[in-house]
Amino acid sequence: MTDLTQSPAGTAPEPRKHGGSLLEQTPRTKRRNAAEKRFRGYGIAAIAAGLVMLVILVTTIVGKGTGAFQQTFVTLNVELLEAKLDKKGERNIEDIKKVTTFGYAPIIKGAMTAVVEELGIETGLKAKDLAGILSKDVAAQLRDYVIANPDQIGQTVEFRFLASSRVDGYLKGRVTRESIVNDKNISAEQLDLVDALAAAGVLEKTFNLDFIFGADASDARPEAAGIGVSMLGSLFMMFVVLALALPIGVAASIYLEEFAPRNWLTDLIEVNISNLAAVPSIVFGILGLAVFINYMHLPTSAPLVGGLVLTLMTLPTIIISTRASLKSVPPSIRDAALGVGASKMQAVFHHVLPLAAPGILTGTIIGLAQALGETAPLLLIGMVGFIASNAPETLADGLLAPNSAMPAQIYEWAKRADPAFYERAWGGIIILLLFLVTMNTLAVILRRRFERRW
Amino acid sequence: MPTFWLVALLLALSAAGYYGGRRRAIATAAGNVKDLHSLPSYYGYHVALAAFVPAIGALAIWLLAQPMFIETRVSGMIPAEAIPESSSIGLVMSDVRRVAEGLDLAVEQGLLTAREARNAIAGEQDLRALMGEVGVALGSKVRPEVLEAAQAYRNLSHTGRNAMTAVVALLALGGFAFAYARTHKDFRARNVVERAVLALLILAASLAILTTVGIVLSMLFETKNFFGLHSWTDFFFGSTWAPNFRGGSELSILPLLWGTLYISFIALLVAVPVGLFAAIYLSEYASGAVRAFAKPLLEILAGIPTIVYGLFALLTVGPALADLFGKGGLLGVEWMAGATSVLTAGLVMGIMLIPFVSSLSDDIINAVPQAMRDGSLGLGATKSETVRQVVMPAALPGIVGAVLLAASRAIGETMIVVMGAGAIAKFSANPLESMTTITTRIVSQLTGDTDFASPETLVAFALGLTLFVLTLGLNVLALYIVRKYREQYE
Numbered sequence: 001m002t003d004l005t006q007s008p009a010g011t012a013p014e015p016r017k018h019g020g021s022l023l024e025q026t027p028r029t030k031r032r033n034a035a036e037k038r039f040r041g042y043g044i045a046a047i048a049a050g051l052v053m054l055v056i057l058v059t060t061i062v063g064k065g066t067g068a069f070q071q072t073f074v075t076l077n078v079e080l081l082e083a084k085l086d087k088k089g090e091r092n093i094e095d096i097k098k099v100t101t102f103g104y105a106p107i108i109k110g111a112m113t114a115v116v117e118e119l120g121i122e123t124g125l126k127a128k129d130l131a132g133i134l135s136k137d138v139a140a141q142l143r144d145y146v147i148a149n150p151d152q153i154g155q156t157v158e159f160r161f162l163a164s165s166r167v168d169g170y171l172k173g174r175v176t177r178e179s180i181v182n183d184k185n186i187s188a189e190q191l192d193l194v195d196a197l198a199a200a201g202v203l204e205k206t207f208n209l210d211f212i213f214g215a216d217a218s219d220a221r222p223e224a225a226g227i228g229v230s231m232l233g234s235l236f237m238m239f240v241v242l243a244l245a246l247p248i249g250v251a252a253s254i255y256l257e258e259f260a261p262r263n264w265l266t267d268l269i270e271v272n273i274s275n276l277a278a279v280p281s282i283v284f285g286i287l288g289l290a291v292f293i294n295y296m297h298l299p300t301s302a303p304l305v306g307g308l309v310l311t312l313m314t315l316p317t318i319i320i321s322t323r324a325s326l327k328s329v330p331p332s333i334r335d336a337a338l339g340v341g342a343s344k345m346q347a348v349f350h351h352v353l354p355l356a357a358p359g360i361l362t363g364t365i366i367g368l369a370q371a372l373g374e375t376a377p378l379l380l381i382g383m384v385g386f387i388a389s390n391a392p393e394t395l396a397d398g399l400l401a402p403n404s405a406m407p408a409q410i411y412e413w414a415k416r417a418d419p420a421f422y423e424r425a426w427g428g429i430i431i432l433l434l435f436l437v438t439m440n441t442l443a444v445i446l447r448r449r450f451e452r453r454w
Numbered sequence: 455m456p457t458f459w460l461v462a463l464l465l466a467l468s469a470a471g472y473y474g475g476r477r478r479a480i481a482t483a484a485g486n487v488k489d490l491h492s493l494p495s496y497y498g499y500h501v502a503l504a505a506f507v508p509a510i511g512a513l514a515i516w517l518l519a520q521p522m523f524i525e526t527r528v529s530g531m532i533p534a535e536a537i538p539e540s541s542s543i544g545l546v547m548s549d550v551r552r553v554a555e556g557l558d559l560a561v562e563q564g565l566l567t568a569r570e571a572r573n574a575i576a577g578e579q580d581l582r583a584l585m586g587e588v589g590v591a592l593g594s595k596v597r598p599e600v601l602e603a604a605q606a607y608r609n610l611s612h613t614g615r616n617a618m619t620a621v622v623a624l625l626a627l628g629g630f631a632f633a634y635a636r637t638h639k640d641f642r643a644r645n646v647v648e649r650a651v652l653a654l655l656i657l658a659a660s661l662a663i664l665t666t667v668g669i670v671l672s673m674l675f676e677t678k679n680f681f682g683l684h685s686w687t688d689f690f691f692g693s694t695w696a697p698n699f700r701g702g703s704e705l706s707i708l709p710l711l712w713g714t715l716y717i718s719f720i721a722l723l724v725a726v727p728v729g730l731f732a733a734i735y736l737s738e739y740a741s742g743a744v745r746a747f748a749k750p751l752l753e754i755l756a757g758i759p760t761i762v763y764g765l766f767a768l769l770t771v772g773p774a775l776a777d778l779f780g781k782g783g784l785l786g787v788e789w790m791a792g793a794t795s796v797l798t799a800g801l802v803m804g805i806m807l808i809p810f811v812s813s814l815s816d817d818i819i820n821a822v823p824q825a826m827r828d829g830s831l832g833l834g835a836t837k838s839e840t841v842r843q844v845v846m847p848a849a850l851p852g853i854v855g856a857v858l859l860a861a862s863r864a865i866g867e868t869m870i871v872v873m874g875a876g877a878i879a880k881f882s883a884n885p886l887e888s889m890t891t892i893t894t895r896i897v898s899q900l901t902g903d904t905d906f907a908s909p910e911t912l913v914a915f916a917l918g919l920t921l922f923v924l925t926l927g928l929n930v931l932a933l934y935i936v937r938k939y940r941e942q943y944e
Contacts, residue, residue: 032836032839033836035836035838035839036836036837036838036839038838039837039838039841039842040735040739040837040838042731042735043731043732043734043735043736043738043739044735045731046727046728046729046730046731046732046735047731047732047735047736047748047752049728050728050729050732050751050752050755050808050809050812051748051751051752053755053805053808054751054752054754054755057755057758057762057766057805060766060770061762064769247658248658248661249658251654251655251657251658251659252655252658252659252661252662254655255652255655255656255658255659256659259652259655260659268663269659269660269662269663272662272663272665272666273662274933275666275926275929275930276662276665276666278859278862278925278926278929279669279866279922279925279926280865280866280867280868280893280921280922280925281866281868282866282868282893282896282897282918282921283669283673283866283918283921283922284669285900286669286672286673286896286900286914286915286918287665287668287669287672287673289900290672290673290675290676290915291668291672294906295522295672296518296521296522297521297525297551312665315661315662315665316662319662343644343648344648345648345651345652369757372759373758373759373760373761373762374759374760375759375760375761375764375868375869376760376868376869376872376893376897379868379872379897379900379901380896380897380900380901382901384901385901396458407759407761410761410765411761411764411869411873414764414765414768414769414873422769425765425769426765426769429761429762429765432759432761432762433758433762436757436758436759440757
């Protein structure tokens with residue numbers, strides 16, 4: 001205050017800043033208005049930047065991933081030669097099983113040569129190179145068919161075979177004639193043949209259900225890889241998470257919200273929950289590795305272990321949202337219940353909990369969606385690095401047999417050397433995001449439909 | 455799956471207990487429900503809980519403790535000289551477990567009778583071939599001491615399983631009988647049941663503490679082992695990260711910490727301005743319609759799993775940056791050797807953090823009292839001047855808290871850096887070089903075959919503990935600041 005009183009009294013008053021008409025802007029007002037406009041512009045630019053990122057992300061995913069849902073197939077009439085497949089002609093299943101996939105190669109070559117001759121395509125390729133445009137998976141597919149239907153030996157059967165990933169990439173534009181100059185897996189002549197076959201309708205690109213429901217395939221056969229088995233792995237994990245996190249989370253929230261006295265123990269629990277919500281997910285992976293696998297000797301790569309780790313990770317989310325929905329039930333409900341003679345426990349379980357149920361359900365679904373997309377802890381408990389090729393047959397197998405999970409499978413594909421797997425990875429992401437979008441939409445619908453405002 | 459059947463049996467018993475308890479209570483009241491102390495269902499719950507809870511608790515504890523007990527007993531049986539030069543007790547034990555498992559499987563599939571399995575002698579039969587037949591792959595021939603240990607292992611686990619079944623069944627039946635005998639019309643069933651339920655609720659809530667304790671203990675224990683094998687001065691103050699599985703590795707956290715902080719810094723450089731301005735625009739300028747449209751769309755970015763961002767960094771952003779700065783790139787400079795770099799990971803992580811910063815700041819800006827804005831506007835300040843000179847200073851502590859939370863997120867983020875940052879640990883200021891982070895190294899040291907006796911594996915736990923302490927510290931600090939700030943305006 002002393003500053004004011006001591007201000008020199010003798011100085012002349014400053015000249016007025018706002019001379020003239022109110023309608024005419026002084027330079028200073030102009031500057032201030034310009035600053036205002038700029039500031040507003042920054043805000044719009046920031047939001048636009050965020051939205052542009054979202055658009056780029058979504059278009060990248062859709063643009064690169066949709067290819068995975070289509071696959072190139074070759075339709076061939078294959079003569080299942082008895083001389084090659086069942087030399088004794090006794091249709092003894094053990095004898096037929098003795099023929100390895102190697103023994104099926106001549107049959108496939110024969111079928112390819114036949115179709116090329118039939119269509120009158122002129123090509124300088126040998127039979128081996130003709131068959132080279134087919135996937136390495138074809139022989140196994142043929143063998144499985146013959147073992148399942150031994151009576152078909154000697155007949156001519158129509159098959160739909162996977163084309164090799166290079167051919168598939170050529171039709172999708174991923175592989176070009178320039179890019180294959182040094183590629184020993186495919187030659188320009190083979191691409192000529194592919195063009196001719198495609199023109200004749202023998203080779204065509206169609207929707208590929210096997211990508212969604214099939215099993216993963218080895219490094220050499222990207223065209224046969226599917227996400228189905230790891231989807232089952234994720235499903236079993238979510239099952240474990242739901243079965244453990246929901247009851248435990250709800251019980252913990254009820255205690256903290258309705259019964260807990262204000263004391264150090266309650267404070268300790270609360271602090272722990274809020275900290276666990278912010279612990280990096282990889283730390284939960286370390287916990288899973290150290291406790292569940294190293295200490296308790298649960299099987300590595302098992303969805304049960306993944307489910308346990310994700311349960312611990314999801315619990316704080318579920319507890320926080322459950323507490324919020326318990327809190328939103330007005331105290332008058334509790335008072336009314338207590339007033340007519342209900343015990344505290346009855347008031348909570350018979351009245352408060354049912355009213356909070358929609359909110360709890362919404363929170364649980366969002367927690368599950370979070371767990372479904374989580375990858376880092378799964379890397380540590382060994383859900384990557386192998387080929388998830390066997391779908392579990394029983395419930396126990398589903399929980400305890402090694403499996404992958406959707407995000408872990410995507411990571412696995414992204415690590416592989418062949419760029420054909422990248423398309424699979426993007427495709428896998430589309431499926432993963434479809435699950436997440438469905439779950440979140442469900443949560444929003446539940447909230448809109450059942451949420452009650454008091 | 456005997457455990458499964460045991461649980462099913464317990465469930466059946468407790469269901470029977472419910473009906474039994476209920477009926478008995480009503481019977482003691484001679485069918486007059488009004489004479490009962492509690493509602494009939496409480497007598498049912500009482501018996502059901504008494505039959506189920508102690509038994510399932512014992513089952514869980516037994517399942518946790520038995521493997522450890524057997525492990526110590528059996529590993530004590532293996533003489534030190536029976537462990538081959540290149541091997542360790544852990545590897546021998548895993549052989550023992552596999553042989554035991556293989557024998558069990560062989561009995562199950564009828565290849566051996568139980569007696570044959572018990573009397574199996576190493577060398578006499580080709581056990582390795584037999585194991586192969588049931589799908590258990592063994593690296594070498596079964597040695598006699600391993601077989602002996604495996605037999606002991608099988609014996610102990612069979613005895614353990616039988617004892618477990620007996621104890622659990624006894625507890626369940628005992629609980630059932632005790633509760634059933636107690637059931638009488640004057641028995642205060644509701645009080646007892648409610649006390650039991652409350653105890654269960656407390657147990658569930660304590661799980662959070664248990665998890666934290668588990669995290670800290672598991673990492674502390676292995677970190678202690680690590681510092682027993684490797685000098686702590688090298689870990690904290692060394693300058694090189696060069697793990698070498700043949701020994702003599704240099705494992706210093708500093709280069710990793712540098713990479714982590716550098717990437718987080720770039721991420722915040724992207725996320726904080728964009729997120730903050732977005733929050734200011736949404737809370738101060740945007741109309742209701744724009745807000746309702748833009749806010750959820752921005753928050754979608756937060757709901758996308760990190761694996762998606764990782765793939766985006768690896769396959770889109772990285773190659774794009776390499777096209778720009780790399781060899782033969784558009785700018786004609788050769789600053790970037792590959793697609794992975796600090797900038798790649800930092801940019802993508804920044805995108806991920808935008809909604810995190812914006813929604814936290816949005817809440818905080820909205821919490822600034824309207825009266826302060828009105829006062830400033832009334833004095834003739836423009837909106838932007840109000841925001842810059844009144845709202846922002848008032849919201850600053852909260853925003854600092856939000857930024858700290860975002861930083862803790864960035865430091866603990868794994869998938870984006872694993873896929874986008876690279877694997878070379880070094881000190882460098884060039885954002886176009888690839889560097890590595892704490893989380894990346896944890897993943898690479900702990901995936902694949904891990905040997906829990908080598909410092910190269912155990913270092914991951916020391917790294918994990920450091921990461922835990924670091925993020926925890928940031929979170930506590932941020933929450934403290936935010937809470938302090940909230941109190942100011944409440």
